Amino acid sequence: MVESEAGLRLSDQFTKVNTCDLAEASPAIEQLQGHFFARPRAGIVSSVEPVYVRAASCGHVAVSTFKFGRTVDIEPQGLAGALLVTTAIAGRAGVALRGGTHGIDTGATFVSHEEDAPTFLYGVDTEVLKLRFDRRRFEEFAFKVHDQAPAGPLRFDYLMSRPDAGARWTSLLRFVVATLNTSAACTPSSMELASMEELLMLTLLSIQPSNYHADPVSRISKVSPRQFRQAVEYINDHLESDLRLTDIADAAACSIRSLTRAFHQASDTTPMQYVHGLRLQRVKADLALSTLQQKTIADIAYHWGFRHLGEFNRKYREAFGETPSQTRQRKALS
Structure with missing residues (x-):
């Protein structure tokens, strides 16, 4: 250690x-x-x-x-x-x-x-x-993840023993x-903080053994094409807002686990990876607009929900093979 x-x-x-x-x-x-x-x-x-x-x-x-x-x-x-x-x-x-x-x-x-x-x-x-x-709020979230309540109060193993x-x-x-x-320079919104709370709970549920026993994969409720469209439409309609998995699943009237499986089957991604990918596409499109040349790259990134420029630049380069500055310069010369 x-x-x-x-x-x-x-x-x-x-x-x-x-x-x-x-x-x-x-x-x-x-x-x-x-x-x-x-x-x-x-x-x-x-x-x-x-x-x-x-x-x-x-x-x-x-x-x-x-x-x-x-x-x-x-x-x-x-x-x-x-x-x-x-x-x-x-x-x-x-x-x-x-x-x-x-x-x-x-x-x-x-x-x-x-x-x-x-x-x-x-x-x-x-x-x-x-x-x-x-704890009660955590239990309510656990139910939304799998549409199944824990047997009694939610209880985790006391020690996180697996290295991974x-x-x-x-x-x-x-x-x-x-x-x-970094909140003194860039205060997170209440929805952004709520998303981090959700991520903390979801991660702990997935990595730490507990008395919460989810159904086998074969018994996950299947998301209908209509429900999947509702999820995608909700994402597109709220892309400029802070999005939570809970909100997307509620819009599609399904569990978080079912929603996650549906996105994996449809596009080999997770709902939040899909959200981030769409937001990167919107940033790239805005960088090419002459009407937005007066806006800084940071302003555009922040508008689409990217609060940390270092992480944003890394993800942008992974997605498009160039930096945001290079995108803007290339569009200006074309």
Whole structure:
């Protein structure tokens, strides 16, 4: 594991707490994460460094980075309908559950539920990124994915143990944190944040084992040609807006899983890849319009939903074999 996952740390603009006094920090922490008990680790004399807490939101998901600056055990007093996903950014974290105590290396992720009565174990140099999901909202989304409810409260395996799953999750977290960190210069819209919330839930459902058992592929409801047309029409009608998978599936009156399979069969792509491809085509078309020559490439990209120019330029070049600037220059000379 790496010694530090700096790309998972919220920037200073989100600082809520910066003090060496844990008692002073506690009200702000409880406002973010609920009531808790903090206990010094038995038999360990710990140095004391500042408590750092940074917090932002991604739709209905509370995103926080914590560093307690001492060896301490944090025992939440009821997670109040929340589901916590914790990723170690620096140092070595841990979690004590009814079934035992588990150490977590930097970069590793674990999932916590209220019925587990978790206690989080931190050292002086431990820093973590926490995502706090509304569990009921997550369950409602899971139903929309497959048109099937979990057997009881949605429950994931406590540790993200597969390397491929951990790598995929960490990559997504880097994207979310980078988006939030650049929000001072380019504030994400509420729909954009909702889309990221949806992506976080969909990814966790697909990579982390849970008590949610989806039907086999053979039993996925087939999307009719009419439903597929409705999905495509909805995408085209809302291409300038922030689009979510949930909205597209609702427009086609089908589950997200059925919708995804229909797009794969029709065009060997996913619904959101289809959306991004159409938006790139619209950008390319706008770059060729003489009436839009006064608009910057960034303005045109932003209009079509691309908030991060580096990522936009990479995708544009992959799609068309040239940069946006080269497209504009070529059209100007033709």
